[in-house]
Each structure stands twice: as structure tokens, then as C-alpha cells.
Amino acid sequence: MTKLEPYRGGYYLWKYIPSLAAAIIFLLLFIAATAFHSWKLYKTKARFCIAFVLGGIFEVIGYIARAAAHNRTGSVMPYSIQNVFLLLGPTLFAASVYMALGRIIRCVQAEKYSLIRINWLTKVFVMGDVLSFVVQGGASGLMVSGNNAKLGSDIVVAGLVIQVIMFCFFIGTTVVFQVRMHRFPTTESFNGRVKWKSHLRVLYAISLLVLIRSLFRVVEYVEGNDGYPLTHEWTLYVFDSILMLAVMAIWAIWHPGILQESLQSDRAPLSLRSLSEDAQP
Known part of the structure; x- marks a missing residue:
């Protein structure tokens, strides 16, 4: 029968x-979702979805x-791996979400409506995400040490607050x-090629989900090892x-790959686009 074992000197990594x-079920679900997104990445060549x-x-x-x-x-080892990778995965989701906004703005040629200069828009948010x-990531390793666990937890909270x-x-x-x-809608926003409003709704939905998750993680680490979240596994799931x-399901159903296709089409030489249009009946 499986039982809870101490790590070192009576210090328990797990409280349950x-x-x-549950781990196998979500493992299989995330494998399926990741495989689908890998296929979409290959098909659409939308490099901003690599993250x-x-x-x-x-x-x-x-x-x-x-x-x-x-x-x-x-x-x-398994404790550290799951702690680090589950903590950092959503940060990578966020990076793609940030990059998608800049592409939506460019697709409808509405750079003048961006709160941040379009050349800096993606850079600002991605740099914050990287930070x-x-x-x-740097603090996660400290959390396996009894002496530095509190310091590691505090630094993780700081990283999560930056994300929030x-x-x-x-x-x-x-x-x-x-x-x-x-x-003041732009002319390009009416052509129907890119449903920019739908893509914005996707960004809102994903942002809200990641934000809720990040706030939960903040509460989790603030309450510490004896707090309710870290002593009850259901809260994590x-x-x-x-x-x-x-988040992965929403991104799959309303995949933003068309944004990349639209931008590539706009960048095509005018002569090539004209030939293509003339060839149409």
C-alpha cells in the first residue's frame, strides 16, 4: 500500500x-491537446504559437x-519536476496570447489605435512574461530545501504577481x-477575412482563465505548506x-493561425496578388 514518505529529516515534500x-487522466488529455496544437503549428506555420x-x-x-x-x-526529483513545469507552462501560453494581439492589430491595419506603439507592443508583454x-523558474528549486523553502515560495509569489x-x-x-x-473602425476590419472581434474574445477568455489560475497560485504559495491548497489536491486540478x-481547447477551436496567413498574404508582392486576382473568374 502506498504511503506518504518523508524526504529528509522528517520534512515532507507532499502533504498528500x-x-x-488523476495524473494519468490529465496527462493523456494534455498529450492529445499538445499533439493537436503541434499539428496546427505545422499546418499554419504560425510561429508565434511555438510558445x-x-x-x-x-x-x-x-x-x-x-x-x-x-x-x-x-x-x-518528481516533486521538483512537476512543481517547475506545471508552474511555468501557463507562462508560455501567455507569451503566445501576447503575440496574437499584435497580429490582430496589424491584420486590420489599426496600429494607430494601439495603446502601446505597435513595434513595442509584443516586446513589452513578452519581456514581462520572460521576467x-x-x-x-529560478525560485522553484529553492522550494525543495527545508531551509530555503520559504524564500523560494516568496520569490515564486513575486513572479506570479508580475504575471498577474x-x-x-x-x-x-x-x-x-x-x-x-x-x-472609428478601419476599412480593413470590414473585409471579413479576419474575424478580429472573435479573436479578441478568444484572447479575453484565455487571459481570464490564466489570470484566475495565477491568482490561485498566489494564494497557494502565500498560505504556505500548511495552507488549504497545498494540503488538498483537488484545488490544483x-x-x-x-x-x-x-485554454488549450479554446485556442484549438478558434485557432489564430489565420492571423499569420493573413499577414503573409498582405506582405506578398503586389504584382503576385494582382495576377492571382486577375486569374479569378
């Missing part, structure tokens, strides 16, 4: 025995480690762009696993 069944696929791979690795931890609760990624702030700023930037577009799976 991680469920093998999204990597986020799915991080989720897969995280749940492999959780499944392995079921019978190895005293081992630091959050580095802070969280950047998401709030991103949502505000998106709202400003949408309001300006409704007031409800406020992290399910939400991130929903």
Missing part, C-alpha cells in the same frame, strides 16, 4: 499522496512527474484597442489543470 488516476505548444509540452512533463510521484513521495518565467500585473495591463490594452476600433486544459 498524489493521485495516480503555446511548448506550454503544452511543459504540462505533459509535469503530469508525468506527478504520476511518478505517486509511489515516490519521498523523492525530490515572470525567470523569477518563478502584466495580464491586467494586457487586458486593459486590448479593451482600449477594441473601444477605439468600435468608434480545479483551479489549474482544468483551466489550462480549457
